Amino acid sequence: MPDPSPLPPPEAGGPGRAANRSLSVTDQIRDAILDGTVSAGERINEVRFSKTLEVSRTPVRAALQALAGEGLLDYAPNRGFTVREFPxxxxxxxxxxxxxxxxxxxxxxxxxxxxxxxxxxxxxxxxxxxxxxxxxxxxxxxxxxxxxxxxxxxxxxxxxxxxxxxxxxxxxxxxxxxxxxxxxxxxxxxxxxxxxxxxxxxxxxxxxxxxxxxxxxxxxxxxxxxxxxxxxxxxxxxxxxxxxxxxxx
Amino acid sequence: MPDPSPLPPPEAGGPGRAANRSLSVTDQIRDAILDGTVSAGERINEVRFSKTLEVSRTPVRAALQALAGEGLLDYAPNRGFTVREFPxxxxxxxxxxxxxxxxxxxxxxxxxxxxxxxxxxxxxxxxxxxxxxxxxxxxxxxxxxxxxxxxxxxxxxxxxxxxxxxxxxxxxxxxxxxxxxxxxxxxxxxxxxxxxxxxxxxxxxxxxxxxxxxxxxxxxxxxxxxxxxxxxxxxxxxxxxxxxxxxxx
DNA sequence: TCGGATTGAATTGTATTCACTTTGCTGCGG
DNA sequence: CCGCAGCAAAGTGAATACAATTCAATCCGA
The missing domain is CATH 1.20.120.530 (GntR ligand-binding domain-like)
Known part of the structure; x- marks a missing residue:
């Protein structure tokens, strides 16, 4: 397989852990939050993440919503997601x-x-x-x-x-x-x-x-x-x- | 206002409670779950809901993800959301x-x-x-x-x-x-x-x-x-x- | 008749595009 | 110098188009 596909699936790192990109992206963003790559209180830019992770905004948004459900992010209408602060x-x-x-x-x-x-x-x-x-x-x-x-x-x-x-x-x-x-x-x-x-x-x-x-x-x-x-x-x-x-x- | 706009905003019911459609749809679907309009264990069809609520699939998916975060729905990759059963x-x-x-x-x-x-x-x-x-x-x-x-x-x-x-x-x-x-x-x-x-x-x-x-x-x-x-x-x-x-x- | 592969419709996942809101800057007026 | 109106850029919200997967019915073969 000499790389004919235009998209070397980002999940190629392991033996296909995540079932779809949304879940994979969710894990990556969660890790970024937990290990401090993105700092507390910071506002999350969807396009930035989508470029970094080489996916469209759609799975990124799905991931952000999931993480908000986990309590790691705050959501404000028309203002997007911010990393929740934990004093x-x-x-x-x-x-x-x-x-x-x-x-x-x-x-x-x-x-x-x-x-x-x-x-x-x-x-x-x-x-x-x-x-x-x-x-x-x-x-x-x-x-x-x-x-x-x-x-x-x-x-x-x-x-x-x-x-x-x-x-x-x-x-x-x-x-x-x-x-x-x-x-x-x-x-x-x-x-x-x-x-x-x-x-x-x-x-x-x-x-x-x-x-x-x-x-x-x-x-x-x-x-x-x-x-x-x-x-x-x-x-x-x-x-x-x-x-x-x-x-x- | 003799209905010139192609989209009479579905939120026209009240004095603009929800800030955007995703939140409004979230509330509507949650209510449908809690009052039993959609029954427990039932699999949720995204297009069906988007037609019923007269929005696209995008806010519907956002709502479903939010409700999954609240614990009301289960999610399975490539199989969508189902109403969680509470014995x-x-x-x-x-x-x-x-x-x-x-x-x-x-x-x-x-x-x-x-x-x-x-x-x-x-x-x-x-x-x-x-x-x-x-x-x-x-x-x-x-x-x-x-x-x-x-x-x-x-x-x-x-x-x-x-x-x-x-x-x-x-x-x-x-x-x-x-x-x-x-x-x-x-x-x-x-x-x-x-x-x-x-x-x-x-x-x-x-x-x-x-x-x-x-x-x-x-x-x-x-x-x-x-x-x-x-x-x-x-x-x-x-x-x-x-x-x-x-x-x- | 039963088992299994196949094909096509239905459904979900992702990308792209457009619309709307926010935001910050710029320039005009006080 | 301050303040506010207006405009431009950036970012989020939603819709649509397209790709990939699932699921069921059907057709074949044993």
């Missing part, structure tokens, strides 16, 4: 919201029960975490590995809640910008150890079919991440007044 | 999620405090409710009035939480189809009286700056609506097995 307070609040939602998810999971496959994945994540933490300190790359373990645990539990709306809302909480890059929360070994212990207890409560205990534990678990974040922010000298109320948990 | 279990779950979220909102409001205007609106809603309920029974249309009073209370509190993500998520919970039309929950006077008392107590907690008490009360308050719904559904002979877990509260 520190909103990021902190997002953890609080996520804590509440994941608490409900844990309760639902405890009520509804886990499939054999789900139990397997979670138990694997628990064992893997125990093994990783056994040494008492982290090696290079261990944190990345644990991030995957942590994701498996939460994702599986969320799936066990068997409620799509809940899943989508939690996903939105995870996509709050800076909640990943700024979130260089003090990831000391002791903190991770404690959070992994939380996982054990949460799983116990779910297996024991104790919904409310599962909810409280999960809520406290996620809320703990928020507290770590707030603490590290304060230590770094950020203004504490941005954080209201029960900052220190 | 009874999902509707019940939505109340549970909303209870959790509004609980957080009440806590935030208690932490952040209310503006004078917000206090005024809430106190007015409390007084109006007291007056409406004083007679001991409902007249025709009283329930509609109370629905407005109830909305004022909740909306104002939600605004006082000062968090947009929270507001949007709760809004989504409210838009779950059938949560309004099927929700002919046993609206007996006694039930409404009790819920209005809840409002008083929640407001007291917020004024007293007791965040956690406000959260618990609000959560229980919304959860109570769910319980009423479940109870009335069971009484009507619907299958109770759809409702899992803590059905009866």
């Amino acid at each position: 520190l307070s909103a990021i902190v609040d997002a953890y609080e919201i996520r804590a509440s939602l994941e608490g409900v998810a844990a309760r639902f999971a405890a009520e509804r029960g886990l499939s054999a496959e789900e139990r397997a994945i979670i138990e694997e994540s628990l064992v893997a975490g125990d093994k990783l933490l056994a040494r008492g300190e982290f090696a290079e790359g261990d944190l990345t590995i644990y991030r995957g373990i942590n994701g498996d645990f939460h994702d599986t539990l969320l799936g066990a809640a068997r409620n799509r709306m809940l899943a989508e809302m939690i996903r939105i909480c995870h996509h709050v910008p800076m909640s990943s890059s700024r979130n260089i929360v003090a990831f000391e070994h002791r903190d991770v150890r404690r959070r992994h212990d939380d996982h054990h207890r949460i799983y116990d409560a779910i297996l024991a079919r104790e919904p409310w205990r599962a909810e409280v534990l999960m809520r406290e678990h996620v809320s703990g991440v928020k507290s770590s974040l707030v603490k590290s922010l304060i230590e770094r000298g950020e203004q504490a007044d941005i954080v209201h109320g029960s900052a220190a948990g | 009874l279990s999902a509707i019940v779950d939505a109340y549970e999620i909303r209870a959790s979220l509004e609980g957080v909102a009440a806590r935030f409001a208690a932490e952040r405090g209310l503006s004078a205007e917000e206090r005024a609106i809430i106190e007015e809603s409390l007084v109006a409710g007291d007056k409406l309920l004083a007679r001991g029974e409902f007249a025709e249309g009283d329930l509609t009035i109370y629905r407005g009073i109830n909305g004022d209370f909740h909306d104002t509190l939600l605004g006082a939480a000062r968090n947009r993500m929270l507001a949007e998520m709760i809004r989504i919970c409210h838009h779950v189809p059938m949560s309004s039309s099927r929700n002919i929950v046993a609206f007996e006077h006694r039930d409404v009286r009790r819920r209005h008392d809840d409002h008083h107590r929640i407001y007291d907690a917020i004024l007293a700056r007791e965040p956690w008490r406000a959260e618990v009360l609000m959560r229980e308050h919304v959860s109570g609506v769910k319980s009423s719904l479940v109870k009335s559904l069971i009484e009507r002979g619907e299958q109770a097995d759809i409702v899992h877990g803590s059905a009866a509260g």
Whole structure:
């Protein structure tokens, strides 16, 4: 195939991940937002993006509308889309919201029960975490590995809640910008150890079919991440007044 | 104006509510979904809608994407949009999620405090409710009035939480189809009286700056609506097995 | 009669074009 | 020097045309 087509499909990068250009463009723009290529508050120019991504304005507009639905963009009639700004307070609040939602998810999971496959994945994540933490300190790359373990645990539990709306809302909480890059929360070994212990207890409560205990534990678990974040922010000298109320948990 | 223009703007019905056609079409399609004009599970035909609404496919597609973002539609590449189905279990779950979220909102409001205007609106809603309920029974249309009073209370509190993500998520919970039309929950006077008392107590907690008490009360308050719904559904002979877990509260 | 490939209509995806709104500049008047 | 009217450029909104995919009916072959 010596390039006879006038359009070397932009998706040629991988083995055809996206089904159509709109979805592909959506992913690309989302990444650009999340990694800061386009900065917060910035107004998005449709023609510029369409030139950059080598597509027409149509899939770009579709992508922008989708991202507005995800809460990453604001829309104003006749003025287009702007990158939504997430002040520190909103990021902190997002953890609080996520804590509440994941608490409900844990309760639902405890009520509804886990499939054999789900139990397997979670138990694997628990064992893997125990093994990783056994040494008492982290090696290079261990944190990345644990991030995957942590994701498996939460994702599986969320799936066990068997409620799509809940899943989508939690996903939105995870996509709050800076909640990943700024979130260089003090990831000391002791903190991770404690959070992994939380996982054990949460799983116990779910297996024991104790919904409310599962909810409280999960809520406290996620809320703990928020507290770590707030603490590290304060230590770094950020203004504490941005954080209201029960900052220190 | 003897109709010289080829396009008598479809928005001519009112004093120009929507800023552009996409938004107007979004509202119209949303209404069609919520009131059951298009039934659940049905696949949406873009050209059909564009003919019915007398616009091109472009604003229709924009509207569909927006509604997919609101969770009312599902999207499948190359297959378009379908009206999402909300089984009874999902509707019940939505109340549970909303209870959790509004609980957080009440806590935030208690932490952040209310503006004078917000206090005024809430106190007015409390007084109006007291007056409406004083007679001991409902007249025709009283329930509609109370629905407005109830909305004022909740909306104002939600605004006082000062968090947009929270507001949007709760809004989504409210838009779950059938949560309004099927929700002919046993609206007996006694039930409404009790819920209005809840409002008083929640407001007291917020004024007293007791965040956690406000959260618990609000959560229980919304959860109570769910319980009423479940109870009335069971009484009507619907299958109770759809409702899992803590059905009866 | 059943299975499967094929073809054509229906439907969605994308590009292009035109219309309208916004916006910023320019120049005239105060 | 300030302010406002008007105009031009840029950008978004909508419609239309075209391409690609899906879906169903039909036709063939076993």
